[in-house]
Amino acid sequence: MFENLLSGFDQVFQIYHLIGLLAGILIGYFIGAMPGLTPSIGIALIIPFTFTMEPVMAMILIVSLYMAAEYGGGITAILLNAPGTPAAAATAFDGFELTKRGEAGKALTISIVASAIGALISSILLIFTAVPMASFALEFGPTEYFALAIFGLSLVSSLSQESLLKGMLSMLLGLLIITIGLDPVMGTPRFVFSNGLFEGVPFLPALIGLFALSEVFYMLENVKEKPPKEEKLKGIGAPLSLFKKMWLTLLRAPILGYVIGVIPGAGTTIASLVSYNEAKRVSKQKETFGKGNPEGIAASEGANNAAVSGAFAPLLxxxxxxxxxxxxxIGALTIQGVQPGPLLFTENPEIPYSIFAALLVGVPIMAIVGLSGVRLWAKVVLIPRSILAVFVSGICVLGAYSYSNSMFPVWVMIIFGIFGYLLRKTNVPTTPMVLALVLGAMMETNFRRAITVSGGDYTFFFHRPITLVLLILSIGTLLLPIIQRFRKSRA
Amino acid sequence: MKICKRFSVLIIFTFLIIFSAACSSTSSSQGEADYPTKEIKLIVHTSAGGPTDTMARKLAEQAEPILGQKIVIENKPGGSGATQMAALKAGDSDGYTLATITPSHVGGWNSNLKGQYSPDDFAFVSRVQLDPYIIAVNAESEFETLEDLVTYMKDHPGELKVGGYGSVGSGHNIAWNIFADAAGVDAVWTNYESTTDAVTALLGNHVDIANSNPEIVKQYVDSGKLRVLGVLSDKRLESMPDVPTYEEGGVDVSTKDWAQFRGIYTNADVPEDVLDKLSSAFSKAMETQEFKQYMQDAMMEPGDMDHDEFTEFINQQMKVNDEWLTKLGIN
Known part of the structure; x- marks a missing residue:
């Protein structure tokens, strides 16, 4: 294994592979920062360019792009409340609050450090546990996925800041939106009044609208407001003592992110939300989460970067x-004539090991690119609001359009922008809705699949251990904050 | 400041790339005698990297020198093909806008897109390949042959679970139903979002059978995790010489009944001689060594049909699909 890993490093350190690595990181960095361009869109865009490359080069480019894009998503989440990727939504909770206080540079530094630590720890985990973790992924059948979705949705009670009722309302609205589209079992249209809705409301344009465009409307309300004072940044942008204080979060986030990332279909978004919730749950200062607590950023960013490595375990x-x-x-590898599967490690060992090496070598490069960008990005908040608003709405339209190269998602984005603005005006949190949009389809499809498989037996869910554990965890996650709140109000 | 400048150059550069990707050129119509005189657009209804996208790119690559013009691939995923159909309809009718077609299109015209689009709106240029349907089970299962499976299912109707891509009425679902109907058996269809997901479920023993395609199971068969019992094909596959066809396994179904095909289509009023030109160019492209190599690597079966044959084939598939949608209670 170490021999293979060394030859992987040997591959990555070849000069043209290093250039590919750097290029992948830079492209990924910007793709991630652009709301609407997700890592998957970025990879899809780069694939045609990899056709003529040799497989190792193609993989190095794609892997570094994927990892950097997952980090880049946090930049605009922090600066503009416009998560560049869905997984960065949780980064915006505290990141944007820090920006409003004029501490954007600090927030950005925390996000890059947490991302780098997340990527590093999870890459090491991946190298040693890819094979056993992949069989864990196979354990997930319909009931497990259903329970996982329920667990995700149960985060609503800790993610709705002030009023649980409003949080629930937001989540239920999200679940209602999920019913739009083709019925997953019968294929009949539900509330489909336009062809673009056959596959449901396009998620990413909706997310851009809810977060970024609604923020534009807020900016327009306060055009006259002066931008915050320029922040004086020392050293890397945040004191070392700050990281020491939250070492536990920095360590826990990657492990959580990696394990959740391994489960096919769960993905980076759930990883960052669960990690955020976990950091908040164990914190002694729960009330500061969502109001600019640096640990919130670290929890989210550490986990979503770790989930990238996690997703590689079942793949490789x-x-x-x-x-x-x-x-x-997988598509890109197939085009290269390499079939990913159980034989990959024996037939094409250069592919997994150069991916491992690329992940490890890429982390410090990503950190350097990220840290050197902090001072530049932090200046974005100094741009007068009137100009910033125009700029952000421009990226919103561009991001939505690139979703399927057509105008339909742009309309969706605008409608959700207005919708998001109205929700925020009435103090209804938008995050539970995002939760529902991410998990709703997974919950419905797998519930119905489980019922089909069990022949209509509803007790089926309680016969499976992982399912049962997840369901019990969900009840705890849902009720705990309510009980705590109740106690506080009585005390 | 230096870093600042470098970064702004990068930002501008990124923007330029995105803009140029977003703005596609619109084409004006020209004479047909010396077709083609400018680049041809081929709209793919899936994202980059999937099997349909790969086919389009490989075919375009080989057809470019034959046609003497560039073929530009544009991905328009979404709406179960409807986004692509709208883009095709918005394009010209002189053969410079082409698109990819699969059984999803046929299914759509018969159900959800009925009244909006029909085969009469389009012209069918070439069928390119068949991606055979196969029946796979977990290697730990007791079923060694197709006969074993059929016998068991006859004794235990409605007990086994079949995983496959798509809801009731999808291409894979109809393929399974045609098999089950001919074999006189009954099993529970469990739909998955992709064939890969269904195969993953089979690996984890969450379903008993997967309705799949050869390329997706190949690695698992080679590593002894899965077993393929039968293939819906007219002859055995080169890549799986030991796997019998459904017919050899005692179930009377052929690719004339139903097949997962991929091809090229365009707008209805494209002149006949342009269609012929395209059809013969694609046919030549399919004969090149590179294309044959790709077909072999991807485990696809040759399915070349010219404009006339393909049109007839589509009409026949429309009928079969409609019959099944009625039988399954969708229409």
């Missing part, structure tokens, strides 16, 4: 894609 060991991006990577 079994040829099973753990995420949309991983599915596209």
């Amino acid at each position: 060991a079994l040829g099973i894609p753990g995420s949309a991006s991983a599915a596209i990577i």
